[in-house]
Amino acid sequence: MPKPVNVLFLIAEADPFVKVGGLGDVGAALPRALMKLPPDMTGEEIALDVRLVLPHHAVIKADARPVAIFSLPRAGGDVDVQVSETNLDGLTVYLIDGPPIKASGTVYSSNPALDAEKYAFFSLAALELPRHINWQPNVIHANDWHTALAVYALMLKRWKGESSAASVLTLHNLPFMGPDAAAILESYGLEIAQSDLPDWARAMPLPLGLYAADKIVPVSPTYAKEVLTPEFGCGLQDFLHRRREVLHGILNGIDAASYNPATDTNIPFQYTLENPMIREKNKVALQEKLGLPTDPGSPLLGVVSRMDPQKGVDLIPPLLRRITDIPWQVVILGAGDAKLEEAARSLQADLPDRVRAETRFDPALARMIYAGADIFLMPSRYEPCGLSQMVAMRYGCVPVVRAAGGLVDTVTEKTGFLFKKASPVSFRSGLLKALAAYSDRARWLDLQKAGMSKDFSWNRSAVQYFDLYLSLLEKG
DSSP states (O other): OOEEEEEEEEOSOBTTTBOSSHHHHHHHHHHHHHHTOOHHHHOTTEEEEEEEEEEOOTTOOOOOEEEEEEEEOOTTSOEEEEEEEEEETTEEEEEEEOHHHHHHOSSSOSOHHHHHHHHHHHHHHHHHTHHHHTOOOSEEEEEHHHHHHHHHHHHHHHHTTSOOOEEEEEESOTTOOOOOOHHHHHHTTOOOOOOSSOGGGTTOHHHHHHHHOSEEEESSHHHHHHTTSTTTSTTOHHHHHHTGGGBOOOOOOBOTTTSOTTTOTTSSSOOOTTOGGGHHHHHHHHHHHHTOOOOTTSOEEEEEOOBSGGGTGGGHHHHHHHTTTSOOEEEEEOOBOHHHHHHHHHHHHHOTTTEEEEOSOOHHHHHHHHHHOSEEEEOOSOOSSOSHHHHHHHTTOEEEEESOHHHHHHOOTTTOEEESSSSHHHHHHHHHHHHHHHTOHHHHHHHHHHHHTOOOBHHHHHHHHHHHHHHHHHHO
16 A cells, blocks of 8 residues: 555645735645646655645635534633535645634734634644544644644644654745734643743744744745844744754745746737747737837836835835936836835826836736736845746746845846845846846847746645655654
């Protein structure tokens, strides 16, 4: 009989059930990519079974059947848990519900107390779920602070001899550590272990998960190094340095089937690596759609981003105001910080023949920008992985990015342009190099083709995660 490798995959979001940000892409893609690994990669003696667990957020509308009802002991009275099951492209999906999840009403609340209760309840219920479905995981795979308490609670169970499962915690964004959960942990009967965490972090979900995890996976090799430094370590750099032997950076991927310019119906003209010149028609279509002059010789810059200082979008308007002596146009798409949105709109008001600012969430327009813009701007102050630069290259849009995190691991001098500092001077240098290269059509075509030929699929990432699971099980 094949040896089972059962993985319980916990995450707060998974598209198409629910998606707020990039975490939703991971929740949908990575478990499915793992399940689709061919036998010659997993070995015929291995039976890999990955199952996804999500909170049953109010926005989720799924055809699911009830599979389990149980309760979690809590001070003041047990809390009921309802679990339903559905399927996504052959992947088993469990939806966990209960009063703390219903009380929130949204995926993420502005009330830290609500989120602390909601995700602690979800993490503990997910850890308890296998006992009620007659299926035992070998690995608990958690993601970010929302599910990190499952890893911590698993450690406590192992100390008591109640579990032998291994744990993996994927670190998508270190600054978001979750609220202080001391009262929640106490109410569910979980002791706060003596640890080498800083005092301020000893009751926060993500640090507790980082303390307990058998393997910690930052979402790019460079981010795995950055979190060990004061600039990116968020006060945990010394602690993480002591755990550096369990850190394994694995780059996130993109859905190569969905993000495919040869088949994408969101763009007017499909094209391939072999006929990239058709791509020029998408540039004209984008200019016409947004009312920009249809000047094929003028480089069109694209921005698809959350409006947040982390993304460095505040650097874009002042830089562009300083280089109006050379030709360019720009399309900025994104929503978020009101001041950053207003700065983009103000840039359009001052330069109406050059700038279009679309301050909203619009996935279809985003794809037109990837397929029609010449240069993609991503001046992030920090970027654990980043997906937009990979999508841009997939569509032949040459990226100009800050040399940070996953941007370093995905963009090279053969596929784009990197600048060192999140400063106007450094950003200007990188953009001017790209604009100069744009005038050399042969070189530009080489950049586009090199980017389009890169493999950023989830299959590559899934193989690395599978190997990580096996290494844990081999160590017992």
